[in-house]
Amino acid sequence: MFAKDFSYAAPASLAEALALLQSQPEGEVKLVAGGQSLIPLLKLRMTEIGALVDVSKIPELHGITDDGDGVVIGAATTYFQAVNSPLVQKRCPLVIQAVSQVGDPQVRARGTIGGSLAHADPAGDLPAVALAVDAELRATGPSGSRSIPATAFFVDLMTTALQPAEVLTAVRFHATDAPHAGTAYVKHRHPASGYAIVGVAAAVWLNDDGTCRAAHVGITGAGTHATRAAGVEQALTGKRLDDATLTAACANAADGLDLMSDPYASGEYRAHLTRVLAKRALAQAAATAAQR
Ligand SMILES: Cc1cc2nc3c(=O)[nH]c(=O)nc-3n(C[C@H](O)[C@H](O)[C@H](O)COP(=O)(O)OP(=O)(O)OC[C@H]3O[C@@H](n4cnc5c(N)ncnc54)[C@H](O)[C@@H]3O)c2cc1C
Numbered sequence: 001m002f003a004k005d006f007s008y009a010a011p012a013s014l015a016e017a018l019a020l021l022q023s024q025p026e027g028e029v030k031l032v033a034g035g036q037s038l039i040p041l042l043k044l045r046m047t048e049i050g051a052l053v054d055v056s057k058i059p060e061l062h063g064i065t066d067d068g069d070g071v072v073i074g075a076a077t078t079y080f081q082a083v084n085s086p087l088v089q090k091r092c093p094l095v096i097q098a099v100s101q102v103g104d105p106q107v108r109a110r111g112t113i114g115g116s117l118a119h120a121d122p123a124g125d126l127p128a129v130a131l132a133v134d135a136e137l138r139a140t141g142p143s144g145s146r147s148i149p150a151t152a153f154f155v156d157l158m159t160t161a162l163q164p165a166e167v168l169t170a171v172r173f174h175a176t177d178a179p180h181a182g183t184a185y186v187k188h189r190h191p192a193s194g195y196a197i198v199g200v201a202a203a204v205w206l207n208d209d210g211t212c213r214a215a216h217v218g219i220t221g222a223g224t225h226a227t228r229a230a231g232v233e234q235a236l237t238g239k240r241l242d243d244a245t246l247t248a249a250c251a252n253a254a255d256g257l258d259l260m261s262d263p264y265a266s267g268e269y270r271a272h273l274t275r276v277l278a279k280r281a282l283a284q285a286a287a288t289a290a291q292r
Helices: 014-022 038-043 079-083 086-091 093-099 105-110 113-119 126-132 230-236 243-250 267-291
Strands: 007-009 029-032 051-054 064-066 070-074 136-141 144-149 154-156 167-174 181-189 196-206 212-220
Touching (some): 014 136, 029 038, 079 093, 079 105, 079 113, 093 126, 113 126, 113 167, 126 167, 126 196, 181 267, 196 267, 230 267
Parallel strands (some): 029 051
Antiparallel strands (some): 070 167
């Protein structure tokens, strides 16, 4: 199918993009970056739009920088650019672990870090990562710039805390290359698209004696939006992350999730996958942390 006609603009600056967003009535204009999620929706006529503003060439939305405790990735950075960045490879291995499992090479060549997070697909991989490493999402709108913690960003099905006239400019991922820190991303892929039926991102920080200082668990695919498994995290703090402890804690990994169900995977199956994959991701993250 073909999309309905729309106008197209590719601004050269963030200020120009913001002006274009405000020049149209709300709901009539949308940003596009890699187009990997939005263009299929337009072509299937699941959404209609009067104007597209392409942010992929805006310099302020590019660049990967080290800011001490974290790595800041411009929103229009493609998956391909992120996964090939030595800085991201060294300091944010969880981003690499997840991004290398996104879709296929074509999707990773065009899809962007910011587009994925702004789209907030319930089966997207990066939202779980953003939650597990306490990412900070930076947005600029008509009334200035602000920073949104990942825990407040994913609100509901494909709904984020971004306002319609705001542009996501960058994402700051907390670095996890410190001693005694480890991460892992584990997912059960849909065989056709590669999207997560369930995906779990885990980050673990150990004390010198090998007990768990902190564990963060981000879950995607199971519910309507990515969430942290707070109950699992609390159950692990201060404990040795052995098999029995992980099994007991992860038995509650699906508690409180607004489970989705479809012809491929029932809610019950998604709950089962959540428990199994949470344990696998935490075990892998703990093993890495123990070696550092
Ligand atoms: C075949 C296929 C397989 C896929 N498999 C996976 C997978 O396994 N895992 C996965 O996570 N994803 C998968 N995807 C989705 C892919 O990751 C998308 O690229 C990503 O979800 C959106 O990034 P984009 O840059 O293409 O965004 P676009 O499609 O351009 O935009 C998506 C949404 O984000 C908004 N947006 C974009 N940039 C900004 C910005 N800077 N500020 C504010 N809003 C913005 C747009 O307005 C739009 O609403 C797949 C896609 C395809 C086509």
